[in-house]
Amino acid sequence: MNEEGMIKAGVIVFPGTNCDIDTKRACEFFGWETQFIWHDEISLDKFDVVFLPGGFSYGDYIRAGRLARFSPVVMQLNEYIKKKRGFVVGICNGFQILCEAKLLPGILSVNDNTKFICEEVGLLFENGHNEGESTSIKNREPIKGGDCHLPIAHGEGRYIADENDLRKIKLNHMAFLTYVNNPNGSDENIAGLWDRENNVIGMMPHPERAIFSETGNTDGRAFFEMLESYILSLRGEALALTKQSKKGN
Amino acid sequence: MQTEQKIELYKALGLTDYEYSEIKNRLGREPNTLETYLFSAMWSEHCGYMHSRKYLSRFPSGGAVSHGENAGGVQVGEHVIVFKAESHNHPSAVEPFQGAATGIGGIIRDILAIGARPIALLDSLKFGKITNNFSKHIFDGVVNGISHYGNCIGVPTVAGEVSFDESYTDSPLVNVMAVGIVKKDKIRSAKAEPNKTVIAVGSHTGRDGIHGASFASKELNENSKEDRPSVQVGDPFIKKVLIEATLEILELEEVQSCQDYGAAGLLSSSSEMVYKGECGLDLYLDRVHLREADMQPWEIMLSESQERMLFIVEPNGAEKVLNIAKKFDIPARVIGETTTSNKYRLFWHGVEVANLPPESLAEAPKYTLCEEEPEYISEYKKLNLNRTTSIEEAVKKIVSDPNFASKRWVYRQYDHTVGTRTSLKPGQAGAAGIWIHEEGGVAGLAIDSNGRQVFLNPYEGARNSVWECCRNLISSGFKPLGVTDCLNYGNPEKDEVAYQFVKSVDGIAQACREAEIPVVSGNVSFYNESPERRVFPTPTIGMVGYVDSPDKLLKTAFSTDETVILIGKQINDDSDIGGSLYQRVLYDFLGGEVDKTDVKLEKQLEEIIFELRDKKLIGGCIDVSEGGLFGAVFEGIKSGNTGFKGNLVYSNNAEKALFGEITGRYIISTANSDEVTKKLESQQIQYKTLGLCANKKIEFDGYSFNTTELYDLYDKSIELEMGR
Numbered sequence: 001m002n003e004e005g006m007i008k009a010g011v012i013v014f015p016g017t018n019c020d021i022d023t024k025r026a027c028e029f030f031g032w033e034t035q036f037i038w039h040d041e042i043s044l045d046k047f048d049v050v051f052l053p054g055g056f057s058y059g060d061y062i063r064a065g066r067l068a069r070f071s072p073v074v075m076q077l078n079e080y081i082k083k084k085r086g087f088v089v090g091i092c093n094g095f096q097i098l099c100e101a102k103l104l105p106g107i108l109s110v111n112d113n114t115k116f117i118c119e120e121v122g123l124l125f126e127n128g129h130n131e132g133e134s135t136s137i138k139n140r141e142p143i144k145g146g147d148c149h150l151p152i153a154h155g156e157g158r159y160i161a162d163e164n165d166l167r168k169i170k171l172n173h174m175a176f177l178t179y180v181n182n183p184n185g186s187d188e189n190i191a192g193l194w195d196r197e198n199n200v201i202g203m204m205p206h207p208e209r210a211i212f213s214e215t216g217n218t219d220g221r222a223f224f225e226m227l228e229s230y231i232l233s234l235r236g237e238a239l240a241l242t243k244q245s246k247k248g249n
Numbered sequence: 250m251q252t253e254q255k256i257e258l259y260k261a262l263g264l265t266d267y268e269y270s271e272i273k274n275r276l277g278r279e280p281n282t283l284e285t286y287l288f289s290a291m292w293s294e295h296c297g298y299m300h301s302r303k304y305l306s307r308f309p310s311g312g313a314v315s316h317g318e319n320a321g322g323v324q325v326g327e328h329v330i331v332f333k334a335e336s337h338n339h340p341s342a343v344e345p346f347q348g349a350a351t352g353i354g355g356i357i358r359d360i361l362a363i364g365a366r367p368i369a370l371l372d373s374l375k376f377g378k379i380t381n382n383f384s385k386h387i388f389d390g391v392v393n394g395i396s397h398y399g400n401c402i403g404v405p406t407v408a409g410e411v412s413f414d415e416s417y418t419d420s421p422l423v424n425v426m427a428v429g430i431v432k433k434d435k436i437r438s439a440k441a442e443p444n445k446t447v448i449a450v451g452s453h454t455g456r457d458g459i460h461g462a463s464f465a466s467k468e469l470n471e472n473s474k475e476d477r478p479s480v481q482v483g484d485p486f487i488k489k490v491l492i493e494a495t496l497e498i499l500e501l502e503e504v505q506s507c508q509d510y511g512a513a514g515l516l517s518s519s520s521e522m523v524y525k526g527e528c529g530l531d532l533y534l535d536r537v538h539l540r541e542a543d544m545q546p547w548e549i550m551l552s553e554s555q556e557r558m559l560f561i562v563e564p565n566g567a568e569k570v571l572n573i574a575k576k577f578d579i580p581a582r583v584i585g586e587t588t589t590s591n592k593y594r595l596f597w598h599g600v601e602v603a604n605l606p607p608e609s610l611a612e613a614p615k616y617t618l619c620e621e622e623p624e625y626i627s628e629y630k631k632l633n634l635n636r637t638t639s640i641e642e643a644v645k646k647i648v649s650d651p652n653f654a655s656k657r658w659v660y661r662q663y664d665h666t667v668g669t670r671t672s673l674k675p676g677q678a679g680a681a682g683i684w685i686h687e688e689g690g691v692a693g694l695a696i697d698s699n700g701r702q703v704f705l706n707p708y709e710g711a712r713n714s715v716w717e718c719c720r721n722l723i724s725s726g727f728k729p730l731g732v733t734d735c736l737n738y739g740n741p742e743k744d745e746v747a748y749q750f751v752k753s754v755d756g757i758a759q760a761c762r763e764a765e766i767p768v769v770s771g772n773v774s775f776y777n778e779s780p781e782r783r784v785f786p787t788p789t790i791g792m793v794g795y796v797d798s799p800d801k802l803l804k805t806a807f808s809t810d811e812t813v814i815l816i817g818k819q820i821n822d823d824s825d826i827g828g829s830l831y832q833r834v835l836y837d838f839l840g841g842e843v844d845k846t847d848v849k850l851e852k853q854l855e856e857i858i859f860e861l862r863d864k865k866l867i868g869g870c871i872d873v874s875e876g877g878l879f880g881a882v883f884e885g886i887k888s889g890n891t892g893f894k895g896n897l898v899y900s901n902n903a904e905k906a907l908f909g910e911i912t913g914r915y916i917i918s919t920a921n922s923d924e925v926t927k928k929l930e931s932q933q934i935q936y937k938t939l940g941l942c943a944n945k946k947i948e949f950d951g952y953s954f955n956t957t958e959l960y961d962l963y964d965k966s967i968e969l970e971m972g973r
Contacts, residue, residue, distance in 0.1 A: 015486070015489075015490045015577065015578065016401070016486045016489050016490065018401070018402065018403025018489060018667060019403070019667060021668075022667070022668065022669040025669060026669075054667075055403060055489075056400075056401045056485070056486060056489070113972075115396075115661075115662050116396050116397075116400060116661075116662045116663075116664070117661055117662070118400075118660070118661055118662070118663060118664045118665055118666065119661055151666040153400070153664040153666060153667060155400075206666070208669065209666050209667070209669045211669070212669065212684070212686075213799070214672055214684045214686070214691070214799045215666075215669060215670070215671055215672055215684060216672060216674075
């Protein structure tokens with residue numbers, strides 16, 4: 001793929017973000033041109049995908065993600081989404097920010113055991129608008145205990161939404177990622193949401209930590225591969241023929 | 250000030266008559282009030298290492314990089330893995346959450362000051378019995394503090410040890426080890442050169458932690474809770490920002506050196522820099538950014554407010570430093586300059602308020618300790634354990650003892666995967682694995698201690714602790730490269746403690762020479778005792794190893810149908826097993842002699858383990874430590890979720906055979922037992938085939954256990970005490 005066609009990813013960095021480097025490394029593994037975006041940046045147009053990575057933005061004062069939503073760059077996200085310029089992906093603290101900013105429904109509250117939880121969890125990965133829509137995810141070998149295993153690491157990961165929102169989530173197939181064994185008491189086992197209309201994705205698990213075989217888990221690649229195919233189709237491009245060639249490992 | 254009042258002051262500040270007269274000798278005059286405060290902090294045990302310095306020089310340091318700086322390291326390719334362990338025992342006893350949290354903050358800053366990015370944390374925690382409510386409270390608070398702070402700053406907590414023993418009831422031990430990585434040519438020194446600008450970066454200076462250093466230099470008693478204002482409060486959010494800002498500032502070529510504010514705050518950081526650089530310093534205290542406007546010079550100098558760094562910069566680079574701080578919204582001020590004068594001078598609104606030679610502050614007196622063997626040593630050696638329990642009951646008690654049982658309750662609260670470097674996670678192997686993608690290999694990290702053995706025999710016990718840590722690394726596939734230590738003892742002014750300290754320092758030094766690895770850094774914590782109890786002498790050993798490929802890592806898990814083989818020493822009726830965990834758990838017994846490490850055997854075992862690994866003949870590997878032979882087999886099959894059928898009792902005393910602890914043993918599982926045993930025989934290495942991994946049951950020598958029941962006891966032991 002030439003320079004023009006290269007996927008451009010932006011990783012937003014707030015004071016207190018701590019998964020920025022991990023997210024950038026994951027994007028670069030897929031050959032995406034990736035840049036950090038400091039929290040006071042006001043132009044996002046050049047990016048095909050913008051990540052809100054994990055961490056403790058602004059120290060998680062008041063509540064996780066509560067303060068980050070007032071930053072210039074999050075204000076700018078509204079524009080970016082409205083224009084349907086590309087994808088917005090919030091992971092962990094990023095998911096919390098998206099909910100606080102009302103870009104996704106519901107909120108993330110303190111885990112039901114009140115403790116921070118770090119472990120690998122089994123997840124069901126639901127892809128596509130309609131049942132039966134075939135993608136690379138669906139065709140992967142099923143993994144025992146769920147479609148995939150990803151690390152979680154959060155103190156406030158219990159997803160809560162009111163009845164209305166839960167109905168909307170169901171109707172629009174938004175809960176693309178659910179826990180096999182709910183670790184934190186989330187409603188409907190929800191681990192991740194996808195607003196398909198606006199290309200906004202939020203998830204508590206960390207796919208960016210499950211890319212490299214050296215860490216013993218590569219299940220996160222499926223998420224990035226899926227994202228890539230959606231970004232390319234959003235651009236109106238066919239799945240790049242060269243896709244195989246740029247992915248080693 | 251009148252002389253009479255001054256006597257009051259130096260005594261109140263904890264200086265002895267001898268120390269005060271030594272100060273007068275060195276200065277050729279009486280120190281003024283502020284100077285007396287400065288000496289009281291720098292000549293406290295915590296900063297001055299007065300009882301330990303003489304002995305710490307016995308540690309071998311050959312091969313270490315950046316030894317004698319804030320933290321030392323070992324070289325791997327073009328990079329240096331920097332590491333150091335530090336204690337935060339006293340603050341954690343009084344205020345467990347903040348005490349543990351700021352302990353991490355402090356050790357992270359040491360790594361940062363070298364210019365290294367922190368990539369991993371480990372901890373060694375000791376508490377009183379878990380059934381004791383006070384110990385429970387401290388345990389919960391400490392784990393919570395580590396979790397809160399470590400998780401926020403984005404540094405994974407990847408390994409550790411937690412143990413419970415009555416001796417730690419009043420003085421819990423909280424030792425934290427931090428590991429960082431830096432390119433060798435980017436390492437920064439803490440040495441200052443003259444005619445440079447001094448810049449303070451980070452949080453405002455407040456009244457917290459004043460006299461923390463002298464607080465840590467006395468025994469805890471019922472009044473210790475009144476010392477609570479001495480415990481600093483940490484802010485991991487500011488720390489995370491400070492990490493990024495510091496690393497960016499250190500990229501500037503105008504920045505000459507860097508030092509963190511640790512114990513005794515601005516005083517020790519600034520005086521150590523000029524002492525190491527053999528230059529002078531003029532500091533203008535009215536320029537320091539303060540949280541409380543009415544703070545006095547002595548308070549500014551001694552404050553232990555967290556999240557502050559000191560930079561020595563070429564004058565023309567000062568603005569660049571201030572600009573980076575501004576970008577990160579961190580306060581920063583130019584507060585002085587280094588000079589050629591060899592004087593440490595403090596100014597307050599234009600008036601000189603202190604003027605001291607830097608070496609007088611930095612070179613606290615060194616005390617010589619008593620090395621006479623205390624009576625208890627020979628008394629305990631003679632003690633004999635002549636009681637037995639039914640094996641059924643003993644097995645259940647061991648697997649559910651919190652010292653042996655699963656520590657999942659603890660490590661589940663620590664983010665151990667942030668950073669995307671964790672190759673071996675907690676519970677997977679004897680050591681943690683941190684992927685060094687800059688070089689293509691994996692660093693092995695382990696932390697270990699054995700207070701019971703060191704109590705019984707300070708020299709051999711400490712020597713065994715080092716070798717045990719080596720085995721943790723080797724059983725995970727790593728070659729040991731370097732050591733850091735955190736030496737925890739009671740009051741060194743008491744002869745018994747002095748002996749324990751000196752002998753265990755000698756034991757560590759000897760083991761490091763034998764293993765040919767340097768001690769790169771370390772820390773000493775004395776006065777871990779109350780009027781009722783004193784901690785076991787507990788030298789905590791932190792170790793870093795390396796393997797050049799992730800494919801060469803070894804994990805604990807045994808798989809069904811694999812053969813289980815013991816490689817190394819075997820217990821017989823004459824074996825010394827003093828300090829074994831089972832004696833403490835089953836009978837509250839401590840006595841006898843500890844086993845001695847056989848260096849030649851250890852090296853042979855290392856070689857054969859690596860050879861078998863390279864030939865892909867090892868399924869799971871584990872070194873035999875607490876819980877003995879049974880404990881190791883249990884952990885192997887538990888980790889692989891299988892069972893065991895075979896023989897484990899090879900001496901008359903079944904308990905001793907199953908649970909006794911000696912050095913020089915590994916257990917492996919293998920799918921090619923013929924090939925493995927042929928190899929072992931050809932190299933004349935002692936081994937024993939123990940049995941086979943089979944499903945659902947643990948069966949040996951006529952005993953049979955249901956794995957589901959034992960695994961449940963093991964998994965839920967700590968959770969049952971502490972809540973999910």
